[in-house]
Amino acid sequence: MGGGGTLLSRYNSSPSFLFFLLSSLFLLLSGFPQARSEDSEALLALKASIDPKGSLQWGGGSDFCQWQVVKECLNGRVTKLVVERFNLSGTLDGKSLNQLDQLRVLSFKENSLSGQIPELSGLKNLKSLYLNNNKFSGRIPVSLSLMHRLKVIVLAGNMLSGPIPQSLVGLSRLYVLYLQDNRLTGTIPPFNQRSLRFFNVSNNALSGEIPATAPLVRFNESSFVANVDLCGLQIQKPCNFGPSASPAYPIVPRKMGHHKRNKKLILIVVLCVGGFALLCVVAAVWMVCLRKTSKETEARSKVAARGVEEGTPSNVASGGRDDSSASKQGGFSWDQGPDGLGSLVFLGPGDQQMSYSLEDLLKASAETLGRGRSGAPTRQSWSQGTL
Helix, strand or coil: CHHHHHHHHHHHCCHHHHHHHHHHHHHHHHHHHHHHHHHHHHHHHHHHHHCCCCCCCCCCCCCHHHCCCEEEEECCEEEEEECCCCCCCCCCCHHHHHCCCCCCEEECCCCCCEEECCCCCCCCCCCEEECCCCEEEECCCHHHHHCCCCCEEECCCCEEEECCCHHHHHCCCCCEEECCCCEEEECCCCCCCCCCCEEECCCCEEEEECCCCCCHHHCCHHHCCCCCEEEEHHHCECCCCCCCCCCCCCCCCCCCHHHHHHHHHHHHHHHHHHHHHHHHHHHHHHHHHHHHHHHHHHHHHHHHHHHHHCCCCHHHHCCCCCHHHHHHHCEEEEEECCCCCEEEEEECHHHCEECCCHHHHHHCEEEECCCCCCCCCEEEEECCEEC
């Protein structure tokens, strides 16, 4: 125990140990206030540029993390600065803003700030930028594409002009891009970030074909409306290119389930209509054939009836036999009366004429002898004999 105390006192009395301890304590005490002092100075400089009339009531007190517009701090650094709806009429000071390099969220929306949007490449950690509904003019700064953590860019409702920077395509985490209600010209870059979910460039002066990239085909006409010279799939307006002209960007096939469903529905309707038409044709042909058969049957019936009326029952009574053979075996024939009506004459063997009255025929019993070619012959028996 005594040896341990001697060893500790030896280290405590060592000049190098004392120097290390004092240096660490100095850095600990001086480094943190220095960072806080830099953010405080940057905020005050920013306030002077955006509020020349001095209407803002923030800046008092040593702890700037408690100021009205500072919404969040981390390790004594400003990470969320929200200056909204204060009717500010100044300009943005790029130098003071870039000193706040730990910012994640920066918002000046719904003021009356003017001038150009400054270069903000120093804000490496910025994720969300809201500058909408102000009076900013000039071009969209290309430096935005160097801020690789940017997810949300909202610059709508200003007076920005010039083209949309092609370099914004390189922001791999881009989730929201709102550029509507400006004076932007040129073509729309071929944004292909899968993360892009909210997009609007309406009410500008953009032209050319809307790139049919997979992310952009998800947005409907409302994202592109009021750009007179735009054309493309999304707004259902074909692009009229010359013989040698070609689209600025390759067309990506539009994969949309409802288009496939529409095609299937159209195919089903066509097949149903075609099947119904075919059924109607078959029914019509069948009706024609049936009518033709009915007419032929009716014609044959009339011919047969006419033959019976005219006294030529050779095909009916004798089954297509000759009358002479029928006479030899016995049968019947028609006698023409004075009134033009026929009378039935029965002939026995040897053409012997037999006379029977209607009463005799009705009283006679009929016996079926069998079935022949001409039908089913019967034998009639009555008091005078058998036929």
